[in-house]
Amino acid sequence: MTMGDEYFMKIALREAEKAYAEGEVPVGAIVVIDGKVISRGYNMVEKLKDPTAHAEIIALTSAFNALGAKYLPDATLYVTVEPCLMCAGAIYWSKLGRIVWGTSDVKNGHQVYTGDKNPFHPKAQIISGVLAEEASELMREFFQARRQKI
Numbered sequence: 001m002t003m004g005d006e007y008f009m010k011i012a013l014r015e016a017e018k019a020y021a022e023g024e025v026p027v028g029a030i031v032v033i034d035g036k037v038i039s040r041g042y043n044m045v046e047k048l049k050d051p052t053a054h055a056e057i058i059a060l061t062s063a064f065n066a067l068g069a070k071y072l073p074d075a076t077l078y079v080t081v082e083p084c085l086m087c088a089g090a091i092y093w094s095k096l097g098r099i100v101w102g103t104s105d106v107k108n109g110h111q112v113y114t115g116d117k118n119p120f121h122p123k124a125q126i127i128s129g130v131l132a133e134e135a136s137e138l139m140r141e142f143f144q145a146r147r148q149k150i
Contacts, residue, residue, distance in 0.1 A: 005078070005100050008032050009131045012078040013102075015042040015055065016138055022047060026138045029055035029079040031063040031072065038075065039063040055079060056087040060094055071095040073123070080135040082109035082128065088119040096120070100127045102135030 008030060015028025019042035031039045041058025045051055056079050064070055076098035083091060083101065088110040091099055099120055106112070110119050120126060 004035070005127060005130045008037070008076070008078045009080070009100065009102060009135075011037060011040075012080050013131065013134055013138070015040050016080045016135065019043040019055070020138060020142055026142045027055040027079065027081045029059040029077060031059050032076045032078065033072075033074050038066055052086065054084065054087050056083055057090055060090055064094075073097050076100060078130075080131075081105050081139065082111065084108050085110045085113045085119070088114070091124075092119060092121050094121075096124055098125045098127070100130050102128075102130055103132040103139065104128065 012028040012030050016026040020026035024043040024046055028042045030037050039059045039062035041055045043055050044053040044058060063072060073095050075096055077096050078100045080102045082105040
């Protein structure tokens with residue numbers, strides 16, 4: 001893990017905080033190429049009434065549009081929570097060079113379904129656990145607040 005990974009994960013965490021403020025599950029994502037943030041995204045499932053509007057999908061779609069490309073081999077995706085199986089598929093087809101996430105998702109993360117099998121592009125570098133405590137705490141606070149409202 002480099003200091004760059006922590007720096008960029010903090011930006012992804014700010015995206016997750018936007019989701020939290022809007023009543024969405026607090027997951028944020030950014031796409032970075034050559035040290036520059038190309039796109040940002042946060043969960044918008046409730047807002048868009050679209051179960052595919054995950055932070056990763058929003059950030060990837062924005063990056064494709066910004067670059068006019070369908071593959072991102074020179075890019076790094078930073079996401080605050082381990083990608084789900086749907087997002088893992090989108091990441092695979094994006095041919096991302098690196099995937100960096102914060103906290104694991106023991107209920108809905110891709111590892112629940114794939115186990116030790118890597119669902120990402122074979123050339124992709126995978127780094128997990130970057131600012132995991134911060135990402136985990138945001139999720140914990142969100143769901144604790146939701147339970148109190150019920």
